Amino acid sequence: MKKVFILTFLAISLQTFSQDALPNVNITTLDGSTVSLQQAAKSDAPVVISLWATWCVPCLKELDAISEVYEDWKAETNVSLLAVSVDDSRTVKRVKPLINGKGWDYTILLDTNNDVKRALGAATVPLTVLVKDGKIVYRHSGYSPGAENELFQKIKEYSK
Numbered sequence: 001m002k003k004v005f006i007l008t009f010l011a012i013s014l015q016t017f018s019q020d021a022l023p024n025v026n027i028t029t030l031d032g033s034t035v036s037l038q039q040a041a042k043s044d045a046p047v048v049i050s051l052w053a054t055w056c057v058p059c060l061k062e063l064d065a066i067s068e069v070y071e072d073w074k075a076e077t078n079v080s081l082l083a084v085s086v087d088d089s090r091t092v093k094r095v096k097p098l099i100n101g102k103g104w105d106y107t108i109l110l111d112t113n114n115d116v117k118r119a120l121g122a123a124t125v126p127l128t129v130l131v132k133d134g135k136i137v138y139r140h141s142g143y144s145p146g147a148e149n150e151l152f153q154k155i156k157e158y159s160k
Contacts, residue, residue, distance in 0.1 A: 020135050020136055020137075021134065021135060021136070022037060022038055022041055022131050022134050022135065022136055023037060023038075023116070023119035023120065024036055024037065024038045025037050025115045025116055025119045026115065027040065027084065027109045027110065027111055027115070027116055028109065028110040028111075028112070029108075029109060029110070030095075030096065030108050030109075030110065035109075037049075037084075037116055037119075038134060040082055040107065040109060041082060041131050041134070042134070043080060044078075045077060045078035045079055045080065045159060046077065046079045046130055046131065046132050046137075046155050046158045046159050047079070047080050047081070047082060047130070047131045047132075048066075048079060048080070048081040048082070048128060048129070048130055048131075048151065048155070049081075049082045049084060049128070049129045049130075049131060050062065050063060050066075050081060050082070050083050050084065050106075050126060050127070050128045051084050051086055051111070051116065051117055051120070051122055051125045051126060051127040051128075052083055052084070052085060052086070052125055052126050053085060053086050053087050053091070053125055054085070054087050054091055054094040054095060054098050055087070055091060056125050056126060058126055058142065058143040059125050059126040059143070060102075061143055061145075062126050062128070062143040062147065062148065063083060063102070063104060063106070063126075064102065065145070065148045066081065066148050066151075067102070067103075067104050067105070067106075069148065069152070070105060070106075071105070073152060073155060076156070076159075077155050077156055077159035078159065079155050079159065080107065081106045081107070082106065082107045082109055083099075083104065083106040083107065083108050083109070084109045084110075084111050084116055085108065085109070085110050085111065086111050086112075086114055086116075086117050086122075086125055087110070087112065088112055088114075089112055092110060092112050095108065095110065120136075120139075122141070123141070124141060124142070126141070126142065126143050127139065127140075127141050128140045128141075128147075128151060130151070130154050130155060130158065132158040137154070137158055138151075138154045138158075
């Protein structure tokens with residue numbers, strides 16, 4: 001009986017944590033309107049969702065590194081990137097000035113209540129997920145130089 005309980009518990013746990021469908025949570029655009037994450041990520045091509053914050057140095061490094069090659073990525077794979085800021089109500093005012101200074105060509109969304117962060121099970125940022133047809137097909141937490149190359153390989157794999 002104990003073994004059956006443990007196996008059942010493990011099966012339920014694995015199913016819960018092996019998230020593959022993109023959660024349907026609401027998120028805010030820079031102009032203040034609300035859109036669902038699923039709607040924002042709706043595309044025939046792969047969509048990268050990057051959870052970041054203005055105070056997160058690895059997040060900024062990752063988005064800067066991707067920015068340098070993003071035009072080439074779009075030309076080759078038609079990928080799009082949603083940069084979801086998890087800055088809270090105290091720091092969200094830093095988002096617009098920061099992105100204006102960076103010149104990122106990403107769709108910027110705001111997750112001030114951390115709804116997306118919780119729904120994706122992100123303990124820390126940066127968290128990068130690749131979505132294809134509404135399903136999460138790849139996820140990577142943290143950033144080290146060169147990680148964007150691995151992401152691009154996955155993008156190419158799912159853009160076929």
